[in-house]
Amino acid sequence: MRFQQSCRMAVWLVIAPLLLGGCSILREFGPVVEVHTLDAGEAIELKRGDILTRGKLSDATTQTIRVAALDAQACAKPISADCVEALAAVTGVAADRRLAALSELWLAQAQAMKPGSEQQAAWLETIRYAYAYLFFGDHTPGERAFEDRQTQVRDWYNYAVERAATGMFEVRQQMSTQLSAQTRWNIAGWELQLDMRSARLPGSTAVPAELLPASSLSFRGLRSLYRRDGFGAELVAVMPDEPLTSAPTRDGHPAAKRNQQPLPWSEMPAPSMTILLHPDGDDLDSVLHTRTVRLTVHDPYVESAIMLRGQRVPLAANFTAGYGLWLARANFNRQSLRSLLGREGGIDRPHVYLMQPYDPNRRIIVMLHGLASSPEAWVELANEILGDEALRQHYQIWQVYYPTNMPIALNHAMIRRALGDTLAHFDPSGQAPASSDLVLVGHSMGGVIARLMVSSTDQSLVQLAADRSRLTPQQIKRIDPMLRFEPFPHVSRAIFIAAPHRGTSVAGGRLGRWMAGFIRFPVTVLEELAHTLAPNAAASSHESLGHIPNSVDNLDENDPFVRAAADFPISAQVNYHSIVAQANAEEALVDSDDGLVPYRSSHLPGAQSEKVIISGHSVQQSAVAILEIQRILKEDMTQREEQLTPR
Incomplete structure (x- = not known):
């Protein structure tokens, strides 16, 4: 027995190293493959x-x-x-x-x-x-x-x-101006070819001041970030931009003549773009050995996809980053308050901002903000329109930024002129689809101005000016074009949001009068008015203009101007809609208000639709109002396509 045991032990001693050296099962004393359960x-x-x-x-x-x-x-x-x-x-x-x-x-x-x-x-x-x-x-x-x-x-x-x-x-950016203008240059041992044929930067400068990755930008104050998955880098080109302030002065006196004023329009100085880099080569081997690469720049509003190597490739895009960056850096909140009070650093005339490079084939939505406001009033609405693919393909947004201290009649006249000049610049013949079927969207006082733009007047405002001022008949005649007008051409639809068409008691109350007392007109405006009324008078003649009602005065429900304007007929060619805010849902609608504007003032008979939303006066920012505006725009888009479709 002992002999047998010894033999077995000897055999194991001989074969064990062979087995342990060549078999992982014996070495590990476990299975070769083990399984573990993963959670999602x-x-x-x-x-x-x-x-x-x-x-x-x-x-x-x-x-x-x-x-x-x-x-x-x-x-x-x-x-x-x-x-x-x-x-x-x-x-x-x-x-x-x-x-x-x-x-x-x-x-x-x-x-x-x-x-x-x-x-x-x-x-x-x-x-x-x-x-x-x-x-x-x-x-x-x-x-x-x-x-x-x-x-x-x-x-x-x-x-x-x-x-x-x-x-x-x-x-x-570190190169010389002459070198930076080239389309071919060497970097890191590669030859770079620059191709910008598919994109156009705003303004006259060919090179941005900054180029920022959209992925590096995070925004607070925007409900949504809209982008499109696809091929390419999503970037924001920040262009050099002169701050928009009061007109320049010369020898201490404002430049009142129109040909000395800056352009009444500009494109948003932070456009989004998509960039691709294409290594040179037509087959795998050539691509793996090339040292040449082509950089192409694309406008995501114009191109949603490109053909690349026989494949239709969707382009990546970010539709919010450029807009959000522009608003974050523009300091509109402080400037709009300075404008209201007529302080230095405000603006003294309307300016039209194009939210994207002009497209002759997209219809224009013109947005008009309210009192003491700016393009910031439209932050959510504009972002939602830019982010909606169907609306983005059919519309482009123009935002009118104007000084809200001016008399409504003056602002209305200057806004008409600024829009007209902008349209004439981009479409001199007036034949492009963008120049027809404009849509106006106005909030609060902007809604009042939008209503004037689609209305026609008679002698009432001229007579009112003659009765309430010390102007001579010759001076009344000079301002006649401001006080007598027809509907702005080619507007087919208007949306009025919490608009005090018949004024508000708040403007004429203690708070309104107190606020109106702080409002001053910039000297530039007074000089221009004086120049209009008396071209040959001295530069200081604005001191004899007397009291000019400001915007808050005009919004008083007892103000003769707003009472007269409320009865101007709206063009039969314009479909219009009302969005009304009601602060207290428990109150009867006819007796309600939004904290500033009563229902009886914001209600318009004959509207195609009237949406009542439980909200304060800044209802244009609410999700419900934005959905209603999107509905109106898509309905309008569908109706227009049906009209253009041959039967």
């Missing part, structure tokens, strides 16, 4: 986590490295040029897997580098391999439409383009 978050993170979202390589890239017989730990280091070179030289691994992994590895390298030419080269290598994967890999983008891996690679491409483009812009 862990499963999605495993599929979608990558160098951008979690700071380490994606699971798919790590698997590719292992399949290629490379050291996964070494490749995971921030900078591993040997790993990149080795993986690029590997054969036997599917092109899609290899190209995607190389794009992420270069991205990891770029993130670990300091800004400079080496980092720029790494961004361009990231772009090269992502571009090669998307358009020259084993499958087309359409075939991979539902793959998480394609979404990852697209995100790497977009991010690398964003970083490369902003880095190139910073380098270009």
